[in-house]
Amino acid sequence: MSWLPSLKTETPEAGFELALKLARMAVKYTQPDESVRKDLREQYANNADSLTMASHVVATNFQTIAAANHYWNTTE
Amino acid sequence: MSWLPSLKTETPEAGFELALKLARMAVKYTQPDESVRKDLREQYANNADSLTMASHVVATNFQTIAAANHYWNTTE
Amino acid sequence: MSWLPSLKTETPEAGFELALKLARMAVKYTQPDESVRKDLREQYANNADSLTMASHVVATNFQTIAAANHYWNTTE
Amino acid sequence: MSWLPSLKTETPEAGFELALKLARMAVKYTQPDESVRKDLREQYANNADSLTMASHVVATNFQTIAAANHYWNTTE
Amino acid sequence: MSWLPSLKTETPEAGFELALKLARMAVKYTQPDESVRKDLREQYANNADSLTMASHVVATNFQTIAAANHYWNTTE
Amino acid sequence: MSWLPSLKTETPEAGFELALKLARMAVKYTQPDESVRKDLREQYANNADSLTMASHVVATNFQTIAAANHYWNTTE
Numbered sequence: 060m061s062w063l064p065s066l067k068t069e070t071p072e073a074g075f076e077l078a079l080k081l082a083r084m085a086v087k088y089t090q091p092d093e094s095v096r097k098d099l100r101e102q103y104a105n106n107a108d109s110l111t112m113a114s115h116v117v118a119t120n121f122q123t124i125a126a127a128n129h130y131w132n133t134t135e
Numbered sequence: 136m137s138w139l140p141s142l143k144t145e146t147p148e149a150g151f152e153l154a155l156k157l158a159r160m161a162v163k164y165t166q167p168d169e170s171v172r173k174d175l176r177e178q179y180a181n182n183a184d185s186l187t188m189a190s191h192v193v194a195t196n197f198q199t200i201a202a203a204n205h206y207w208n209t210t211e
Numbered sequence: 212m213s214w215l216p217s218l219k220t221e222t223p224e225a226g227f228e229l230a231l232k233l234a235r236m237a238v239k240y241t242q243p244d245e246s247v248r249k250d251l252r253e254q255y256a257n258n259a260d261s262l263t264m265a266s267h268v269v270a271t272n273f274q275t276i277a278a279a280n281h282y283w284n285t286t287e
Numbered sequence: 288m289s290w291l292p293s294l295k296t297e298t299p300e301a302g303f304e305l306a307l308k309l310a311r312m313a314v315k316y317t318q319p320d321e322s323v324r325k326d327l328r329e330q331y332a333n334n335a336d337s338l339t340m341a342s343h344v345v346a347t348n349f350q351t352i353a354a355a356n357h358y359w360n361t362t363e
Numbered sequence: 364m365s366w367l368p369s370l371k372t373e374t375p376e377a378g379f380e381l382a383l384k385l386a387r388m389a390v391k392y393t394q395p396d397e398s399v400r401k402d403l404r405e406q407y408a409n410n411a412d413s414l415t416m417a418s419h420v421v422a423t424n425f426q427t428i429a430a431a432n433h434y435w436n437t438t439e
Numbered sequence: 440m441s442w443l444p445s446l447k448t449e450t451p452e453a454g455f456e457l458a459l460k461l462a463r464m465a466v467k468y469t470q471p472d473e474s475v476r477k478d479l480r481e482q483y484a485n486n487a488d489s490l491t492m493a494s495h496v497v498a499t500n501f502q503t504i505a506a507a508n509h510y511w512n513t514t515e
Binding site for chain 2: 076079111118122
C-alpha cells in the first residue's frame with residue numbers, strides 16, 4: 060500500500076493535513092530512525108524559528124496539493 | 136466544523152488573513168500546546184528575522200489563496 | 212477602508228511597492244506594536260542577511276502581484 | 288544513461304522519491320566526494336532544522352514533478 | 364522615469380539581470396542609505412551562505428520575469 | 440555570446456545542469472572575484488546546511504527551466 064496513493068483530498072482541510080504529511084515524510088526518508096525523530100521533535104516543537112521553518116515547508120506542499128485539487132472549486 | 140471549509144474569500148484582505156491563519160495552523164499542528172505557543176510568540180514577535188521568516192510563510196500561503204480566488208479579478 | 216482593496220496596480224513599479232507592503236503587513240499582524248517594529252527595523256536594516264531575507268519575501272509577494280496583473284502585458 | 292531521463296513517474300509516491308533524488312543530486316554536483324557527503328549526512332540527519340531545510344527542498348522539487356505529471360490526475 | 368517600466372526583456376540574459384535588479388531594489392527600499400548598503404555588500408559578498416541566499420532571491424525573481432516573457436519562447 | 444541564450448534544453452538532465460548554472464551565475468554577479476568564490480566554495484561544500492541551501496536554489500531555478508521546456512513532455 061502506498062503512503063501517497065493520490066494528491067486528491069475531499070476537503071481543503073484534508074489537503075492541508077496531506078501537506079503536513081508530505082513535510083514529515085521527507086524528513087522520514089532522510090532520518091528513518093523513529094527514536095531520533097522523536098528526540099528532534101522535542102527540540103523544534105519548542106523553538107519559534109524551527110516552527111516557522113516547518114510552517115514554510117507545509118505552505119510549499121500545500122501549494123502543490125491545492126493545485127492538484129483545483130483549489131477545491133467544486134462549483135466551477 | 137472545519138477550520139478550513141474553503142480557500143475562497145470575499146476580498147483580498149480576507150484572503151491575506153486566511154494566509155496568516157494557514158501559517159499559524161501549521162504551527163498549531165506541530166505544537167498543539169497553547170501555552171508553549173504563547174511563550175514562543177513572545178520571542179519571535181520581538182526578533183526581526185523571525186518576523187521576516189513568518190512574513191515569508193504568509194507570502195507563500197497568500198500565493199495559494201490568491202490563485203484559488205483568481206486574484207479576485209471579479210470583472211474579468 | 213481596506214488596506215488591500217485589490218491586487219491590481221497601474222504599473223509594475225506600483226506592483227513591486229504593493230509587494231513590499233504585503234511583506235510589511237504580515238509583520239504588522241504579528242507584531243502590532245509600532246515602536247517595537249521601529250526598533251527591529253533599526254536592526255535588520257543594518258544586517259546584510261536580514262535584508263536579503265526581506266528581499267526574498269518581497270520577491271515571493273511580487274510573484275503573486277505580477278500574476279494578478281497578467282505581468283502588465285497590456286498589449287497582448 | 289541519464290540519471291534523469293524524464294520527470295514522469297507512474298505514481299505520486301514515485302514522484303516524491305524523484306523529488307528527493309533531485310535534492311540529493313544538486314548536493315552531489317556541488318560536493319562530488321562521496322565520503323564527505325556521508326559525513327555531512329551524519330550531521331544533518333540528527334539536526335531538526337537541517338531536516339526541515341531538506342524537507343523544504345524536496346517540497347520545492349515535488350512542485351515541479353507534480354506539475355510535470357499533471358498531478359497524476361489520470362481520470363481527467 | 365520608472366525604474367521598472369516593464370517586466371519584458373529582449374533576452375533571457377537581460378531577464379536574469381532584471382531579476383538581480385529586483386532583488387537589489389527590494390533591499391534599497393528597506394535600506395535607502397547608499398553607504399550602509401556598500402558596507403553590507405562587503406560582508407555578504409564574502410560569505411558563502413549570504414551569497415547563496417542572494418542567489419535564491421534572484422531565482423525567485425527570475426521565475427516571475429521568465430513567466431512574464433513566456434520563457435522567451437519566440438518561435439512557438 | 441550570451442551565457443544564457445535560451446532556457447530550452449534537450450533533456451531534463453541538461454535542464455537541471457542549467458538550473459545549477461543559474462544558481463552559480465547569480466553568485467558570480469554578486470561576487471565577481473574568481474579567487475574569492477573558490478575560497479568560499481571550499482567552505483560551503485563541506486557544510487551540510489550550506490549544501491542544502493544551494494540545493495534549494497537549484498530547485499527554484501529548475502522550476503523555471505522545467506516550465507520553459509513544458510516539462511520535456513515531448514509526446515503530448
